[in-house]
Amino acid sequence: MDWYPLWNSLRIAAISCVIVFFSGIGMAYYVAKLPRIWKGILDVVLTLPLVLPPTVCGWLLLLVFGLKHPVGIFLQSIGVQFVMTWYGGIIASAVVAFPLMYRTARGAFESFDETLAWSGRTLGLSGTYIFWHIRMPYCKQGIIAGTVLAFARALGEYGATSMLIGYIPKNTATISTTVYQLWRTNDEYSAFVWVLVNIAISAVVLLTVNMLEKRGQGRRACS
Amino acid sequence: MSMTIEIHKQLGAFRLDVKFQLEHGVLGLLGASGSGKSKTLQCITGIERPDEGKIIINGRTVFDSRKNINLKTQERHVGYLFQNYALFPNMTVAENISCGVHTVSDKRERTNRIGDIIDRMQLSGLEKRKPAQLSGGQQQRVALARILINKPEILLLDEPFSALDSYLKEQLMTELHTLLAEFQKDVIVVTHSRDEAYQLCDHIAVLDAGHLDIFGETKKIFQDPATRVGAELTGCKNIVKANKIGTTQIYVPDWNLILDTGRYVGEGVQAIGIRAHCFCGEISENAFDITVVEQIEQPFEWIVKFQYLGQNKETKLIWWRFAKTDKPETMPGKLGIKGKNILLLYA
Numbered sequence: 392m393d394w395y396p397l398w399n400s401l402r403i404a405a406i407s408c409v410i411v412f413f414s415g416i417g418m419a420y421y422v423a424k425l426p427r428i429w430k431g432i433l434d435v436v437l438t439l440p441l442v443l444p445p446t447v448c449g450w451l452l453l454l455v456f457g458l459k460h461p462v463g464i465f466l467q468s469i470g471v472q473f474v475m476t477w478y479g480g481i482i483a484s485a486v487v488a489f490p491l492m493y494r495t496a497r498g499a500f501e502s503f504d505e506t507l508a509w510s511g512r513t514l515g516l517s518g519t520y521i522f523w524h525i526r527m528p529y530c531k532q533g534i535i536a537g538t539v540l541a542f543a544r545a546l547g548e549y550g551a552t553s554m555l556i557g558y559i560p561k562n563t564a565t566i567s568t569t570v571y572q573l574w575r576t577n578d579e580y581s582a583f584v585w586v587l588v589n590i591a592i593s594a595v596v597l598l599t600v601n602m603l604e605k606r607g608q609g610r611r612a613c614s
Numbered sequence: 615m616s617m618t619i620e621i622h623k624q625l626g627a628f629r630l631d632v633k634f635q636l637e638h639g640v641l642g643l644l645g646a647s648g649s650g651k652s653k654t655l656q657c658i659t660g661i662e663r664p665d666e667g668k669i670i671i672n673g674r675t676v677f678d679s680r681k682n683i684n685l686k687t688q689e690r691h692v693g694y695l696f697q698n699y700a701l702f703p704n705m706t707v708a709e710n711i712s713c714g715v716h717t718v719s720d721k722r723e724r725t726n727r728i729g730d731i732i733d734r735m736q737l738s739g740l741e742k743r744k745p746a747q748l749s750g751g752q753q754q755r756v757a758l759a760r761i762l763i764n765k766p767e768i769l770l771l772d773e774p775f776s777a778l779d780s781y782l783k784e785q786l787m788t789e790l791h792t793l794l795a796e797f798q799k800d801v802i803v804v805t806h807s808r809d810e811a812y813q814l815c816d817h818i819a820v821l822d823a824g825h826l827d828i829f830g831e832t833k834k835i836f837q838d839p840a841t842r843v844g845a846e847l848t849g850c851k852n853i854v855k856a857n858k859i860g861t862t863q864i865y866v867p868d869w870n871l872i873l874d875t876g877r878y879v880g881e882g883v884q885a886i887g888i889r890a891h892c893f894c895g896e897i898s899e900n901a902f903d904i905t906v907v908e909q910i911e912q913p914f915e916w917i918v919k920f921q922y923l924g925q926n927k928e929t930k931l932i933w934w935r936f937a938k939t940d941k942p943e944t945m946p947g948k949l950g951i952k953g954k955n956i957l958l959l960y961a
Contacts, residue, residue: 506698507702509687512660513659514761514764515717516688524705525704
């Protein structure tokens with residue numbers, strides 16, 4: 392049994408999750424402060440990858456990073472190629488998982504009680520301190536939930552990934568593309584093993600989310 | 615210690631125009647909800663930016679639209695007690711208080727000051743608790759400790775007792791009174807309670823729909839509010855239109871009566887106010903026949919609503935209030951009122 396797809400899937404999901412964590416929170420914080428019109432427009436653009444079919448996202452990614460297109464050509468000239476490489480999968484997963492992080496974080500930021508930030512400012516606390524020590528802990532539940540969901544989505548990404556990086560054994564193969572490949576080549580047994588692996592990972596993720604939610608409810612009941 | 619406040623700001627259809635100076639002491643900002651009290655405080659802290667005006671605290675200009683000065687909230691050194699106290703829910707009592715001394719670099723001094731304020735505000739034993747595990751009164755003390763340890767130039771209290779029940783309120787009001795006397799700096803208290811204003815404040819500013827209605831010494835304003843809004847906010851129940859008809863006399867059309875105020879009545883008088891406890895059956899001054907319409911029993915007093923005999927029946931009932939211990943055997947047929955107890959209202 393070759394475990395490369397598991398390792399590859401986990402590293403792609405983990406790295407894209409880190410990217411999405413910071414960019415999602417950053418955008419959520421920025422958009423939550425915008426006037427209503429801009430908020431509406433940006434919100435549509437940033438949420439689009441969630442509702443578009445992943446293959447459409449993949450096609451759009453190829454339009455940008457494809458080796459016949461300007462950005463792709465430029466990147467290739469500096470030695471970076473997102474097409475048919477394992478790290479191209481990070482881009483594909485991050486784009487598809489981004490809206491999950493962004494939306495949950497934005498919801499959390501919007502429920503934040505602004506008087507807390509203002510009372511911090513009257514005490515002379517800096518904006519950075521308020522963000523990391525008051526705003527983020529207050530929104531912790533939503534941000535953790537968003538992170539877990541984004542990680543799960545990145546781990547299960549198939550459509551955009553297969554379009555951008557295809558399936559190269561021991562190179563770009565992920566769990567989801569491997570399952571498809573094994574089924575296509577009639578290797579029912581191996582496909583079944585990978586399905587079990589996938590179910591196990593998903594179950595752990597869901598359990599984590601549920602546990603976090605329960606803890607959150609318990610805390611709210613105290614207050 | 616002084617402050618100069620001049621704020622002009624347009625907020626949709628609402629316009630805030632406030633201008634006052636305070637040399638020293640506790641100022642009460644009184645007004646109905648939506649009169650601009652909280653907005654005024656928010657302009658002083660820098661949460662809101664006035665369109666025009668200036669704010670000078672202890673000689674330091676923190677805002678001046680003409681000179682283009684607009685200090686950040688962090689640089690203004692204004693202590694602000696929020697209505698809901700705004701304690702950080704994720705931090706313990708001690709951590710919340712330490713937010714007020716985070717700029718002090720010496721760790722020993724920081725710990726000393728925190729310990730000191732915890733003792734002074736009677737919070738020992740609660741250091742490790744989260745705000746949600748504290749009573750309303752304790753939360754208020756933590757919030758005040760966090761502000762006082764920060765050594766602000768001026769203290770703003772936004773309806774400090776609105777989140778507390780009435781029993782706790784009276785107790786904390788005396789505590790706060792002592793604390794403010796110790797604090798020795800300028801304080802602005804926003805309130806809509808005349809009891810709070812009377813007990814805590816040396817001066818009172820009454821706001822009405824965004825403009826300053828009256829500004830003056832608390833005792834003087836309660837004695838002679840001079841305006842309808844002032845009379846209402848100081849608790850005067852009976853306010854009625856009146857016209858001057860003699861040097862000391864006024865005519866009240868609604869009651870169809872002429873009252874003698876015993877003092878010179880200014881030309882611009884528009885209304886009079888009579889406090890509910892000022893009527894008396896044994897006073898012969900301004901005594902007229904009445905009919906009692908309604909009697910309401912309260913824990914320690916009676917409220918009697920009556921009309922004068924010649925009063926237009928469509929107009930408002932008049933309130934008379936007296937302690938239960940003073941209840942007469944039979945309701946008097948006439949009620950009198952001393953001339954000096956008739957408030958002359960000029961706006």
